[in-house]
Amino acid sequence: MSLIINWNEFTPLASLVGGVLIGIGSVLLVAAKGRILGISGIVGSLLQTNNTPQDHYRWRVYFLFGIFLSTLVGGFLSLIPKFDITSDYTTLIAGVLLVGFGTRMGSGCTSGHAVCGLARLSMRSLLATMTFMATGFLTAYVFYHFI
């Protein structure tokens, strides 16, 4: 197997700039609230109903409202692609269920483990990131070439 690069879709600069924005966002959150910017954690905690200290929901809602505003700006600048579902719907739903379940079980996803965790030199996040990257690449290979 040899690697062939897709030069037409290659966007190193945009991805780098986007990455820097994500980095600044996570620094801002830990500086202001002392929290890890991890979406599965933030969303999962909002779904809890039994655990309600004073500030449990508020900052998370503010944070998600920030994401909401970013999509308005992104939409205004026509940066957001169309989301069409072309492949088998049931498989995709099963896949997304795995995303939800797995990120809660593994205490983090791409933002919490692969950005914040690695930046903090957390061995725990390194193990998590290597694991989901490995199964990600492996699954993509099997799923898009043999199934």
Add this chain to the structure above:
Amino acid sequence: MKNYLTLFAGFLFGLGLIVSGMSNPNKVIHFLDIAAIWDPSLAFVMLGAIPVAFLGFRWIESKHKTIFNEELHLPGKNHFNADLFIGSLLFGIGWAITGFCPGPALVAFVAILNLGNGSFKATSFVLAMLVGMLIHDRIYKHLMKRR
């Protein structure tokens, strides 16, 4: 002030996902599927995000306080368990099948509802992700506790 900074963190994070291409499931799949014509762009997201986050976390963690002199709520770095590994493993599978991780799924959800960027069918993705989270937090965790 704290809340507005939190909101701005969410805004930058969301914008970063959009600008970098992370919120485009096809781009994610073209990144994970190295056996097809490969688009390595998304590696640049981590390249942009991690150094920025590294410096920011080092600053805050050496202060042991937020900029408002409040406690940090940061997870440990060195505890490993089976859940961390298995959860990450499952997440990687779902991520490769769908091209969605939690943050981009939220962006897609808002974009579809707000801007009509895609079928209503695609919004069921995010709902399924939330269901996956709830299955873990409400059912799986309790079943494990009882054993």
